[in-house]
Amino acid sequence: QSALTQPPAASGSSGQSVTISCIGTSSDVGGYNFVSWYQQHPGKAPQLILYEVDKLPSGLRDRLSRFTGSKSGNTASLTVHGLQAEDEADYYCSSYAGGNTVIFGGGTKLTVL
Amino acid sequence: QLRLQESGPGLVKPSETLSLTCTVSGASISSTSHFWGWVRQPPGKGLEWIASINSSWSTFYNPSLKSRVTVSVDTSKNQFSLKLTSVTAADTAIYYCARPDYSGGWYPSFDYWGQGILVTVSS
Numbered sequence: 001q002s003a004l005t006q007p008p009a010a011s012g013s014s015g016q017s018v019t020i021s022c023i024g025t026s027s028d029v030g031g032y033n034f035v036s037w038y039q040q041h042p043g044k045a046p047q048l049i050l051y052e053v054d055k056l057p058s059g060l061r062d063r064l065s066r067f068t069g070s071k072s073g074n075t076a077s078l079t080v081h082g083l084q085a086e087d088e089a090d091y092y093c094s095s096y097a098g099g100n101t102v103i104f105g106g107g108t109k110l111t112v113l
Numbered sequence: 114q115l116r117l118q119e120s121g122p123g124l125v126k127p128s129e130t131l132s133l134t135c136t137v138s139g140a141s142i143s144s145t146s147h148f149w150g151w152v153r154q155p156p157g158k159g160l161e162w163i164a165s166i167n168s169s170w171s172t173f174y175n176p177s178l179k180s181r182v183t184v185s186v187d188t189s190k191n192q193f194s195l196k197l198t199s200v201t202a203a204d205t206a207i208y209y210c211a212r213p214d215y216s217g218g219w220y221p222s223f224d225y226w227g228q229g230i231l232v233t234v235s236s
Contacts, residue, residue: 001176003159036222038160045209045226046152046160057214057224092160096221100173104160 001097004029004105011111012083020108022076022093028103030074034096037069037078040107041089050078080110088112115139117210117227125204125234131197135210135227136190143168143188148219151184151195153206154229161206165219166193173219200234207231 005023012018022029022037029035035053038046048057053076054069066081076095080087093105121133135149142149150165164174166184174182178197186193197204208230211223 034221045229046223047226048222048224051222094160094162094222099176100165100219101175102162102221104162106159 001028001101001103004093004095004103006091006093006105006108008106009109009111011113012080013113014083014085016083017079017081018083018110019077019079020091020093020110022078022095022105024074024076024095024103026074028074028095028097029071029076031098032096033071035069035071035076036094037067038092038094039087039089040092046092083112085112115212115225117212117225119208119210119227119230121230121232123231123233125200125232126236127201127234128199131195131200131204131208131232131234133195133208133210133230133232134192135194136192138191141188142186142191142193145216146218147212147216148173149186149193150211150213150223152209152211152223152226153204154209155203155206156231163195163197163208167219171219202234205232205234 037050040046050069097103116138118136148165148167151163164184166172181198183196210227212225213220214224
């Protein structure tokens with residue numbers, strides 16, 4: 001199992017939208033609709049922001065309404081709409097990889113300009 | 114409110130065994146069918162799932178670590194544990210315990226996380 005591929009960095013101006021990609025294979029991202037995304041601020045634990053490609057965790061739907069997810073083939077994407085300063089963080093994708101295993105991406109550092 | 118708290122030594126010598134415990138509060142490990150997991154993050158690097166276990170001792174392991182990892186559960190203490198043998202500097206990481214919200218069996222995402230514990234492997 002190899003880690004999913006994410007761009008190391010992404011950026012956007014306040015108010016704009018930015019999309020982060022997560023590239024896998026047909027054995028993980030492409031084979032299942034179990035892609036999740038996590039947000040991690042410095043020194044903090046990761047927080048789940050999307051699961052099953054595009055679902056928002058219950059109890060956080062209002063706070064996370066600017067985050068959307070999609071998948072096409074072996075590539076999943078996270079889009080942050082209306083960037084805000086608080087969105088500056090590291091973002092990680094993960095995917096079910098068969099055999100009751102999960103793999104993560106290498107992470108993308110999002111900078112809000 | 115579910116809370117997870119990791120504990121254990123912050124420093125482990127090379128070739129020795131890393132042992133960590135996650136104490137659960139706000140929920141009973143034995144009364145649910147959730148899977149409880151371990152995830153680690155080397156400093157400045159990405160996340161890596163290590164293993165998951167439920168109260169019936171059903172376990173799933175990352176194939177790349179399986180030969181060195183053992184997870185266990187102690188329902189009387191509402192805790193679950195991780196042991197990683199023959200550690201090297203590459204095992205230096207923040208270790209998190211985590212759990213999905215889904216209770217119908219093993220699930221490949223984690224809604225709840227502990228704060229993490231940094232374990233350094235060094236002589």
